[in-house]
Amino acid sequence: MQYSSKDKIEKKYEVIVIGSGLAGMTLANKMAKDGRSVLLLESHNKLGGFATWFKRQDGSHIFDVSLHGFPVGMIKTCRKYWSREIADRIHQLKSVRYINPQFEVDTDFTKEDFIKVLIHKFNVTEETVQAFFLELAHMNFYDNSQMTNGELFNKYFPGRSDITRFLLEPIVYANGSNLEDPAISYGIVFSNFMSKGVYIFQGGTDVMIGLMKEELLKNGVDIQLQARVEKIIVDNKRVCGVEVKGHKIYSKAVVSNSNLRTTIEKLVGENHFSDEYVKLAKAVRLNTSSCQVYMGIKKGESIPFIGDLIFTSEDNDFSTDLILSPKVGSQTFSLYYPEMRPHLENRFAIVSSSNARYEDWKNLSTDQYEAQKKVLIERALQGLEKILPGVRAKIDFVDAATPLTVERYTLHERGASFGTKFEGLHVSMNMHKELPGLFHAGSVGIIMSGWLGAANYGVIQAHEVDNYLTRLEKEDQRP
Numbered sequence: 305m306q307y308s309s310k311d312k313i314e315k316k317y318e319v320i321v322i323g324s325g326l327a328g329m330t331l332a333n334k335m336a337k338d339g340r341s342v343l344l345l346e347s348h349n350k351l352g353g354f355a356t357w358f359k360r361q362d363g364s365h366i367f368d369v370s371l372h373g374f375p376v377g378m379i380k381t382c383r384k385y386w387s388r389e390i391a392d393r394i395h396q397l398k399s400v401r402y403i404n405p406q407f408e409v410d411t412d413f414t415k416e417d418f419i420k421v422l423i424h425k426f427n428v429t430e431e432t433v434q435a436f437f438l439e440l441a442h443m444n445f446y447d448n449s450q451m452t453n454g455e456l457f458n459k460y461f462p463g464r465s466d467i468t469r470f471l472l473e474p475i476v477y478a479n480g481s482n483l484e485d486p487a488i489s490y491g492i493v494f495s496n497f498m499s500k501g502v503y504i505f506q507g508g509t510d511v512m513i514g515l516m517k518e519e520l521l522k523n524g525v526d527i528q529l530q531a532r533v534e535k536i537i538v539d540n541k542r543v544c545g546v547e548v549k550g551h552k553i554y555s556k557a558v559v560s561n562s563n564l565r566t567t568i569e570k571l572v573g574e575n576h577f578s579d580e581y582v583k584l585a586k587a588v589r590l591n592t593s594s595c596q597v598y599m600g601i602k603k604g605e606s607i608p609f610i611g612d613l614i615f616t617s618e619d620n621d622f623s624t625d626l627i628l629s630p631k632v633g634s635q636t637f638s639l640y641y642p643e644m645r646p647h648l649e650n651r652f653a654i655v656s657s658s659n660a661r662y663e664d665w666k667n668l669s670t671d672q673y674e675a676q677k678k679v680l681i682e683r684a685l686q687g688l689e690k691i692l693p694g695v696r697a698k699i700d701f702v703d704a705a706t707p708l709t710v711e712r713y714t715l716h717e718r719g720a721s722f723g724t725k726f727e728g729l730h731v732s733m734n735m736h737k738e739l740p741g742l743f744h745a746g747s748v749g750i751i752m753s754g755w756l757g758a759a760n761y762g763v764i765q766a767h768e769v770d771n772y773l774t775r776l777e778k779e780d781q782r783p
């Protein structure tokens with residue numbers, strides 16, 4: 305059932321899930337399907353977290369916030385943990401393009417095509433390319449290798465910033481990775497993406513979340529929207545519920561899909577954890593944030609097909625630090641053609657994304673902020689005009705989102721788009737060992753973030769919560 309936002313929930317649950325991002329929702333759905341009683345509390349007025357959309361001009365324009373592309377694995381995850389109807393709507397993008405002063409490439413983003421491009425366009429020997437892919441394929445998440453991305457590229461393609469750009473730029477956009485991050489995280493993400501290309505949900509995020517909500521309700525998950533959890537209740541060194549608007553709701557286990565550090569520092573309080581764990585948690589770096597410019601094409605107008613995802617840059621050289629800076633000349637354009645939402649009238653939309661730093665936005669006055677947003681919008685329009693001449697005259701809606709927008713709508717500290725860096729995973733996975741009954745599921749590290757990573761992490765944590773509940777049941781049965 306869906307509670308109204310005013311309802312004071314008195315029922316006790318086995319599991320309360322705080323937040324309806326893809327990790328929280330997938331966990332809730334799996335646990336309800338497995339017969340557990342689940343309450344899903346979401347602070348926003350719709351489900352989805354970052355997997356979201358918004359409408360403008362009375363619904364005439366609709367924009368997806370984080371539907372730029374995900375790996376093929378999402379089909380299996382959706383089929384197994386959601387429904388065939390959801391899985392069947394996942395389609396491959398046809399064309400991923402790079403346009404920058406070093407090279408231009410059009411690829412379907414499969415491993416086979418990358419091998420061809422590396423050999424024929426970048427003139428690398430087949431032997432080196434095969435050795436590089438072999439090393440990626442043999443990377444194991446549990447290996448304790450200290451190698452960084454920079455070292456990995458230097459090993460196979462020394463002095464080739466063009467190849468580093470070709471290989472790393474999409475990943476920098478996808479999750480803010482840099483050359484200093486562990487090569488293992490890059491290797492796994494890259495191998496995931498590279499197996500069979502980049503995929504998208506046909507119908508749009510609104511349709512997907514609508515189908516997921518139906519599925520959650522069908523499987524017995526109780527949902528309350530506009531229910532911001534202020535506190536996780538700890539009694540006798542165990543978690544036993546949450547507080548929403550001063551009202552206590554009780555459960556045997558609580559799963560937080562909120563930001564990792566927010567969960568520890570604000571929702572629970574550091575005093576409930578060991579000093580060592582708090583130290584580790586404090587050392588977890590939040591991931592970077594991003595800016596988007598949303599551009600809607602006038603009703604009745606159209607644009608030709610120029611690619612689905614276009615990585616553009618005006619910077620002569622590639623640097624991951626530069627790519628995060630506000631002065632950067634790089635942006636990625638996601639183009640949405642009518643096939644994206646076949647159920648709507650012939651509509652086109654374009655979203656420009658660029659990585660960003662929270663600190664570059666947070667101290668601006670209102671006037672400075674508005675002025676900076678205008679600069680961002682103008683940069684997007686100018687960049688788009690270069691690859692699609694005449695497009696400016698066809699656009700009748702444009703607006704920008706910044707790290708502050710992300711922070712406001714998703715409660716992610718510093719507007720982090722991809723949760724935390726790699727080290728967050730260890731802290732997240734060990735939360736229940738520190739405080740029985742408390743679990744975390746959400747974007748941590750590069751592997752457990754993005755649509756697929758978050759959904760899969762929800763499944764992993766669902767197993768952990770289920771094991772915990774089973775242990776409690778056994779304890780209760782003891783004479």
Ligand SMILES: Cc1cc2nc3c(=O)[nH]c(=O)nc-3n(C[C@H](O)[C@H](O)[C@H](O)COP(=O)(O)OP(=O)(O)OC[C@H]3O[C@@H](n4cnc5c(N)ncnc54)[C@H](O)[C@@H]3O)c2cc1C
Nearest residue numbers: 323325326327347353354370372373533562746747754755
């Ligand atoms: C601009 C942008 C573009 C992206 N593009 C892509 C892409 O193309 N492909 C891809 O795979 N990934 C992309 N991502 C990343 C991907 O969207 C996220 O990694 C994933 O959706 C995060 O899921 P999550 O489960 O961690 O939770 P989140 O989406 O972070 O959701 C957490 C939820 O918890 C709720 N919440 C938090 N605190 C509380 C509280 N106290 N009480 C109640 N509710 C609370 C929030 O309101 C939110 O709904 C993008 C992200 C951004 C920001």
